[in-house]
Amino acid sequence: MRPVVYAHRGASGQFAEHTRAAYLQALAEGTDGVECDIHLSRDRELVLIHDHKLNRTSDGTGQVADYTLEELRRVDFHSWKGAEIPPGFGTPDDQFLTLLQLLEILRDYGKRIKLAIECKHPDPFGAELEANLFELLEAEGWDAQSCMLGNISFSFMSFDPDSVERLLAQVPARFVCQLLEDVKEAPIARALGLEDVVGSPELRKAQQKLAEGQQNLDAKRVGMAGPGIEYIRQHLEQVTGWVESGLTFRVWTVNSDDDVDLCIKLGIQEVTTDWPARTADRFAELAPPSA
DSSP states (O other), X not given: OOOEEEEETTTTTTSOTTSHHHHHHHHHTTOSEEEEEEEEOTTOOEEXXXXXXXXXXXXXXXXXXXXXXXXXXXXXXXXXXXXXXXXTSOOGGGOOOBHHHHHHHHHHHOSOEEEEEEEOSSOTTTTHHHHHHHHHHHHHTOBTTTTEETTEEEEEEESOHHHHHHHHTTSOGXXXXXXXXXXXXXXXXXXXXXXXXXXXXXXXXXXXXXXXXXXXXXXXXXXXXXXXXXXXXXXXXXXXXXHHTTOXXXXXXXXXXXXXXXXXXXXXXXXXXXXXXXXXXXXXXXXXXXX
């Protein structure tokens, strides 16, 4: 069957990630689902942004957690991409989204749509991130056992095993995805402003969290495995064993023909991609549509 295709932070190949335009484009393309990352603002609002800092995807600087929602709304999150916002996709001033606003967009869509929410950690507010997430969903009428809210079908993800534990305490394991990527020294060193992190507590902690995430998959404590495409290439034997064990795989970020071909070869069930329509078309060429 053709894998389920999630638009990674919306149609982020075409429009700035996590913006109104990116999600509306994904829906216009008829994607199976969309994916988002959540952080808490200083006033504890759930906002859509991948990084802990604003620098990469806006004209702002500093930590997301240091800004109130009102302050974040005054930051430009779309111009860096250089994509013109088409009519009907909102104005430049309303591209930044909260999780609640994304839910409104998806409910207005009307058709069945999947939403994968990633809880980003480490977060300055710790377990408040998951607590506020489920408080918001429950207030909107979400059902924990089916993970449905109207036309929206939810699943939840994190790289952090502690976050995964909190997710498992709220929803059935089949709706929880343990994300994985190899620990690399260079990004940790950059984040800490150091030249070398070998033997550092930060590196050891990252390695321990990866090991715990792998153990979650070995024990099938979660229903979904979420490795990156490069992780799969580096750990084919391990991944094949998990596939054969019956775990559902949601692989990120599947953008190239080679990525698609590998996912088909392994029998991957779900992918996230920056280019949902193009990736879905490539899958359709190689695999029959799902029932």
